[in-house]
Amino acid sequence: MTDLKGALIGCGFFAVNQMHGWRDAEGARIVAICDRDPERLKAVGDAFGIQRRYTSAEDLFADGGFDFVDIATTVGSHRGLVEMAARHGVATICQKPIAPTMEDAKAMVSACAKSGVAFMVHENFRWQSPIRAVKAAIDSGAIGEVFWGRVSFRSGYDVFSGQPYLATGKRFIIEDLGIHALDVARYIFGDATAVTARTRRVNPAIAGEDVATMLLDHDGGITSLVDCSYATKLPIEPFPETLMEVDGSKGTLRLTQGYHLAVHSKGATKLTNVEPPALSWASPPWHNIQESVALIQQHWIEALRAGREPDTSGRDNLETFALVEASYLSAAEGRTVSLAEVL
Numbered sequence: 001m002t003d004l005k006g007a008l009i010g011c012g013f014f015a016v017n018q019m020h021g022w023r024d025a026e027g028a029r030i031v032a033i034c035d036r037d038p039e040r041l042k043a044v045g046d047a048f049g050i051q052r053r054y055t056s057a058e059d060l061f062a063d064g065g066f067d068f069v070d071i072a073t074t075v076g077s078h079r080g081l082v083e084m085a086a087r088h089g090v091a092t093i094c095q096k097p098i099a100p101t102m103e104d105a106k107a108m109v110s111a112c113a114k115s116g117v118a119f120m121v122h123e124n125f126r127w128q129s130p131i132r133a134v135k136a137a138i139d140s141g142a143i144g145e146v147f148w149g150r151v152s153f154r155s156g157y158d159v160f161s162g163q164p165y166l167a168t169g170k171r172f173i174i175e176d177l178g179i180h181a182l183d184v185a186r187y188i189f190g191d192a193t194a195v196t197a198r199t200r201r202v203n204p205a206i207a208g209e210d211v212a213t214m215l216l217d218h219d220g221g222i223t224s225l226v227d228c229s230y231a232t233k234l235p236i237e238p239f240p241e242t243l244m245e246v247d248g249s250k251g252t253l254r255l256t257q258g259y260h261l262a263v264h265s266k267g268a269t270k271l272t273n274v275e276p277p278a279l280s281w282a283s284p285p286w287h288n289i290q291e292s293v294a295l296i297q298q299h300w301i302e303a304l305r306a307g308r309e310p311d312t313s314g315r316d317n318l319e320t321f322a323l324v325e326a327s328y329l330s331a332a333e334g335r336t337v338s339l340a341e342v343l
């Protein structure tokens, strides 16, 4: 079977991981790249040997010659670029967060649906192998019926040096990182119906909130706590590990720092090391995230070939983005917000 051909827009900080992932992927390759910054375009083009280079997305789509586009720009450009791809009938992947507002996010999903093109949000944390291991342990029935859970990401890592824009936005941790933890909560515990959130800014040098705590009511009656912080200085820095606690009717599960998974059931505890492999191009401590980039890309290739909706399709991601919107609204108004209010 011939490889799917892809184009990547946005050759910045994170796109390098995506380019590595595509280089290793089976069944797809990147044939063209685009960035409005000529220096970034050259750096990525030279590093990955891509000859077709564009500083304008319009020109890229006008020339065509690819089956899908991978949009790795920051949030402000997502809607315009996804709608452009839909107009050209090109299947689309877009980085998280899908959009700055729910109105934009819905318009993007609708544009792709109207054009009949596949649309996936690059929501990769649920593809991390430790998170997959948690899901597999729950699905095995070992801890029985789940009634409570926690998804926790607490760190003091300096994310601002690599991603300076994170320090300047009115919104920070929920939109940037909490969005992943909220998606993991949906993936593990099911869709949520309501959120109660509290936020706080500890670091005076940034504009947005760097601490958030969210209480979720899930459809099936599970209660979960999703908490994230970039103001937490621990003796051993855990970035970028997502930790989990799950209580079930027959046992418990704990994913603790250092990628240790403990499943306690029937009076015995099974300990497993679920550290993801460091791929050849990995740069620890990012290897956890980097592996999930490769896995979500492989999922996209399989879904596109099979004509199946990807797990983190735009449609699915509206539910995750609704949790972001509901969390900000809840924190601003000091009340519980029903997801129906923001969807």
Ligand code: NAD
Residues within 6 Å of the ligand: 009, 010, 011, 012, 013, 014, 015, 034, 035, 036, 037, 040, 055, 056, 057, 072, 073, 074, 075, 077, 081, 095, 096, 097, 122, 123, 124, 162, 163, 165, 176, 289
């Ligand atoms: P960045 O600012 O380093 O890179 C973005 C690039 O896009 C820049 O080079 C910019 O010139 C280019 N660009 C912007 N608008 C464009 C347009 N209209 N046409 C062509 N080029 C354009 O940003 P980043 O840190 O690489 O983040 C990109 C996205 O990736 C963000 O949405 C961020 O949230 C996301 N991200 C995801 C993960 C993850 O694990 N999924 C991790 C980090 C960042």
Ligand code: 89Y
Residues within 6 Å of the ligand: 159, 163, 176, 177, 180, 240, 289
């Ligand atoms: O942008 C963020 C993401 O998606 O994963 C980690 C990150 O790079 C910094 O919070």
